[in-house]
Amino acid sequence: MLFRHREGASMSARTAHRLVWLAALLPSVIFLAHLDASAIASTSAVLNSTGRLTGVAGLSMLLMAAILSARVPGFDRPFGGLTRLWRTHHLLGAWSLILLLLHPVLLAFSAAGASIDSAAATLLPPLSDLASWSGWAALVLMMIFLAPSFSFFGRPRYERWKKIHRLAGPAVALALVHDFWLSRGLPTWLDIALWSALALLAVGAVGWRFVFSRRIxxxxxxxxxxxxxxxxxxxxxxxxxxxxxxxxxxxxxxxxxxxxxxxxxxxxxxxxxxxxxxxxxxxxxxxxxxxxxxxxxxxxxxxxxxxxxxxxGRFFVTPDRVPEPELWVAGGIGVTPFLARMRHLQRRGETADVCMIFCVQDPAREIFATELQNLADQLEGFRLNIHYFYREGPLSGSYLDEACPDISRRSVYICGPEPLNALVQQHAAAAGIAASRIHTEEFELL
Ligand SMILES: Cc1cc2nc3c(=O)[nH]c(=O)nc-3n(C[C@H](O)[C@H](O)[C@H](O)COP(=O)(O)OP(=O)(O)OC[C@H]3O[C@@H](n4cnc5c(N)ncnc54)[C@H](O)[C@@H]3O)c2cc1C
CATH class of the missing domain: 2.40.30.10 (Translation factors)
Structure with missing residues (x-):
């Protein structure tokens, strides 16, 4: 069973993600600010400038994706949790691949303005042109390590995917070599300062992830x-x-x-x-x-x-108490975060105006049901409903309304398989609950 979801993020998390995108776009803005009139003097010049811009934007997104892969505990909190942070990492990687694929194509079209031979030489430079070949090598490595993430060739085993993903290190290094060697458009000091700062952050992030976090x-x-x-x-x-x-x-x-x-x-x-x-x-x-x-x-x-x-991760907004009414929907093993919170609330002697729906296939699979019922009995205001798929069919909007008639005044937490998440999110949105009050956890990082 795979768990995945799409959801509205809280305002602060959304701002944090926007800041990441702005930082990733900053080198492009600086590049554009340094262009002069000759950059748009002809079709060929426009193609050349656009080609170089895609190189700058693609490289900065690649480096930003590397920086986000750090997995430092706590770093993910402002972003609404690691799963959401990695979605941005994923998107940055995808955009970087698209932009870096466009980069040589646009430069070749620009060179075609001079002659077909120079266009061909841009795409297939002489073997001695190591600067260009380092860029091509980076691009090939990117295609190899990013393709499995986007299911081009089906889904590999997670551990295999992780090993292939390590090609990101040499890909980033080769892309930087290519840039330092060939970069034109920014004053040299700015070029070196900008890319060195991003590269240092990326090396720090990867160093933490693969060296220091394992030791300390x-x-x-x-x-x-x-x-x-x-x-x-x-x-x-x-x-x-x-x-x-x-x-x-x-x-x-x-x-x-x-x-x-x-x-x-x-x-x-x-x-x-x-x-x-x-x-x-x-x-x-x-x-x-x-x-x-x-x-x-x-x-x-x-x-x-x-x-x-x-x-x-950061699933619950107020993990230690339930200040406002909440609806919890758990599917199968997705009950674990709710179990942790119930155990915690019970130990603290809290009240909890919670309507919980635990979806399982049949009574044989209702894990922790006895403990959940005991905890529910001890938490004042808590209502537990168990929904059996084989007996009642898939969870429906009418079941939700019956089990939790005052749904519209509740914040919603969902952790379960994708169809369950989607159904509850849609129903909650239709009941008028703002996206910022609908929270989901996903058990799927790819
Ligand atoms: C935030 C989060 C919380 C989770 N909480 C629970 C939980 O409380 N109880 C529970 O039983 N399961 C939980 N899971 C799922 C659990 O991580 C996977 O079932 C487990 O890693 C599967 O590994 P496998 O080798 O048995 O299966 P595989 O067949 O190798 O993997 C099955 C799927 O699990 C995911 N997966 C596998 N290894 C990893 C990994 N190292 N990192 C990220 N994803 C991986 C991949 O999406 C993969 O497609 C959680 C997952 C996430 C992302």
Whole structure:
């Protein structure tokens, strides 16, 4: 089961994303400001200027995408969480590829104004022209590492996709070599200062992600208990070796398990939402078998060493209390952020005017149902409804209205498969709920 969503972001998150785009476009603005009248003196000159502009814009978006890949805990919060931040990373990568593909084509059209031979030489420079070939090499690497992200050739296994994505490093380096070598249009000092600053930030981001976070960003834990919640879901309790991760309800972590006997996924980092309350000593994660690694985790043994990185994400606006009425809709394993918040609210003795709809296929798959009911009974104002797909069909607008007649006055939180997310978002929007009050979590980062 894959979880994905599209949603309206809060005002501040939207502003943060806009600032990223503005920063990515800044080199293009500076480039345009330095153009003189000769840049638009003829069709060929316009094509040449546009070709160089696509190079500048494509490179700055590529570098900005690299900067956003840092995965520093907390950095994602102003952006509304890591999943949303990575959507912008994704878009920047896609636009950078499109612009950098246009770059040589426009320059060749411009050169065609002089002669077909010079157009051909732009597209296929002599072997000795290493400056141009470094640009071509960067572009080829980009096509290789970005194509799987956009499903051109189907969906690769996540770990394979990640390995291919590492080609981004050499691609960025070659694109910078190409730029420093050939760049024309900006004063040299400005050219060097601009690209060096962006390149340093990108190197810092990648350095954090692949070197420092592994040494200082990961906390050591031991799997202390494994509870079978259903026949394909286990909840792991994790005991800290030293410092405990601080987090809030709704956050997720990257978990790396080191059990030598694991059939798959040993040493791989996988994102899981914390199902424990932030004030518990141990961390808990509930893991459903959705692929090789999560299937192997079903038989993990207590005593296994685990590394925890995070926390990431920002699902709940007020994770510690429910100041205004809320509607929660969970689908299957998408119940984990809600479970964490219920456990937390109950421990704090909070009241919670919440109408929760938990969608499962049949009673055999209603994970945590007994605990959810117990927690609901202890939280004043909380109403829990369980919707069974096989008995009642897909969740519908009329079911939502019946289970939660005052939906229009509630903030909405959804975590489940895409069709469920889409249906509830549409219904909530039709009920007049502003997009900024509809929040979704996605269990899908690609
Ligand atoms: C923010 C977030 C929170 C999540 N919370 C939970 C949870 O509480 N409980 C739960 O059971 N599952 C959760 N998941 C899903 C879980 O991460 C995947 O099921 C797991 O990583 C699958 O790995 P696999 O090797 O078993 O399957 P694969 O077949 O390798 O992958 C299945 C799909 O899972 C995703 N995936 C796999 N590995 C990764 C990775 N390292 N990083 C990002 N995505 C990956 C990919 O989209 C892939 O297509 C969450 C995912 C995200 C993004």
């Amino acid at each position: 960003g990961r906390l050591a834990y031991t799997v202390s208990e494994v509870t079978a919640v259903a026949n394909n879901v286990v909840e792991l309790s994790l005991e800290p070796h030293g410092r405990k991760l601080r987090h809030e309800a709704g956050n997720f972590i990257y978990l790396t398990l080191e059990d030598a006997s694991l059939a798959a996924g040993r040493g791989e980092e996988h994102p899981y939402t914390l199902s424990s309350s932030p004030d518990e000593r141990q961390l808990r994660v509930a893991i459903k078998s959705l692929g090789d690694a999560s299937r192997a985790t079903q038989t993990i043994r207590p005593g296994t060493t685990a590394r925890v990185e995070g926390p990431y």
